[in-house]
Amino acid sequence: MIHAENRPETPQWCVIPPEGINYPFNPVVDFFSGSIQLCMKSREPSRTRAPDGEGTSLRRTMDEEQMTVRCALILALFIPGMVPCTAQNGIGFGPLLGLYKARDADGYRIVGGAALRFRLSEIIGLEGSVNYREETYSHGSVDVTSWPVTVTGLLYPIHFVYGAIGAGWYSTSVRYNISPGSPGGLASVTRETRQQFGWHCGAGVELTVFSSVRLVGEIRYVFLNYNFKSLPGSNGVISSSPVMIGCLLFDL
Numbered sequence: 001m002i003h004a005e006n007r008p009e010t011p012q013w014c015v016i017p018p019e020g021i022n023y024p025f026n027p028v029v030d031f032f033s034g035s036i037q038l039c040m041k042s043r044e045p046s047r048t049r050a051p052d053g054e055g056t057s058l059r060r061t062m063d064e065e066q067m068t069v070r071c072a073l074i075l076a077l078f079i080p081g082m083v084p085c086t087a088q089n090g091i092g093f094g095p096l097l098g099l100y101k102a103r104d105a106d107g108y109r110i111v112g113g114a115a116l117r118f119r120l121s122e123i124i125g126l127e128g129s130v131n132y133r134e135e136t137y138s139h140g141s142v143d144v145t146s147w148p149v150t151v152t153g154l155l156y157p158i159h160f161v162y163g164a165i166g167a168g169w170y171s172t173s174v175r176y177n178i179s180p181g182s183p184g185g186l187a188s189v190t191r192e193t194r195q196q197f198g199w200h201c202g203a204g205v206e207l208t209v210f211s212s213v214r215l216v217g218e219i220r221y222v223f224l225n226y227n228f229k230s231l232p233g234s235n236g237v238i239s240s241s242p243v244m245i246g247c248l249l250f251d252l
Contacts, residue, residue: 090118090119090251091116091117091118091119091251091252092116092117092119092214092249092250092251092252093114093115093116093249093250093252094114094115094247094248094249094250095112095113095115095247095248096112096113096114096115096129096131096216096245096247096248097110097111097112097245097246097247098110098111098112098131098243098244098245098246099111099243099244100133100222100241100242100243100244101241101242102135102137102224102238102239102240102241103238103239103240103241104137104237104238104239105135105136105137105239105241106136106137106138106139106140107136109133109134109135111132111133111243111245112131112132113129113130113131113132113148114129115127115128115129115247115249116128116129117154117216117249122156122159123155123156123157124153124154124155124156125153125154125155125156125162126151126152126153126154127150127151127152127154127164127166128149128150128151128152129149129150129152130147130148130149130150131147131148131150132145132146132147133145133146133148134146135239137228137237137239138237140177141176141178142174142175142176142177142228143174143175143177144172144173144175144226144239145172145173145175146170146171146172146173147170147171148168148169148170148171148198149169149171150166150167150169150200151167151168152164152166152200153165153166160205160206160207161203161204161205161206162203162204162205162206163201163202163203164200164201164202164203164204164220165199165200165201165202166199166200166201167197167198167199167200168197168198168200168222169195169196169197170195170196170197170198170224171193171195172193172194172195172196172226173191173192174191174192174194174226174228175190175191176190176228178190196224196225196226198222198223198224198225199222199223200220200221200223200243201220201221202219202220202221202243203218203219203220204216204217204218204219204220204245205217205218212250212251213248213249213250213251214248214249215246215247215248215249216245216246216247216248217245217246217247218244218245218246218247219242219243219244219245220242220243220245221240221241221242221243222240222241222242222243223240224239224240224241225238225239225240226239
């Protein structure tokens with residue numbers, strides 16, 4: 001049942017619950033502003049006088065109920081923003097950052113780049129990315145710089161969890177920091193550029209943090225063999241690596 005409040009300056013309306021249902025608050029709707037005021041408006045307390053000693057307890061109980069409802073409203077407003085991604089046929093673009101270490105590399109390195117992701121259907125997606133990565137081998141004797149351009153197919157068995165498999169084209173520059181002819185040095189050249197193919201697979205999660213922003217976390221394994229032919233004794237060097245990737249996608 002709906003009653004009008006006697007406030008001529010700002011007519012408002014309250015939804016009054018039926019008798020017997022004690023809601024701890026009434027949502028107040030301002031028809032002039034067209035907004036819903038998220039405020040608490042307690043029902044009028046019973047006119048029956050409570051026995052001595054029970055009035056304080058009753059007020060405390062009502063205050064606790066109102067505080068609980070306030071907290072629930074705040075959670076209802078902000079938590080739905082961070083829910084599993086359910087977007088279909090969406091396109092997202094944004095930066096990515098990762099951490100990796102090739103098996104025989106000298107240490108951990110950071111990979112950075114940008115990704116463009118298409119959600120083709122509820123269970124199928126496609127991603128393209130361009131990255132930049134650097135690494136060293138043989139205690140600094142070899143520096144490798146590459147620009148991977150990758151294409152990855154995505155399969156979502158659950159709407160926010162996916163498996164990934166794809167391939168990449170690696171434009172690679174290799175610099176040898178040992179002079180030709182020195183003991184253990186190079187056979188001929190000190191720098192070379194090559195184009196290499198590699199493939200990868202992995203899994204990740206994709207969560208919506210705001211209405212048009214998605215956060216992606218992924219672990220993938222990259223299968224890649226640089227094969228430093230100009231460095232004697234480097235044929236057994238393994239350059240494949242696991243990569244931990246984080247990406248922030250903005251819906252287009």
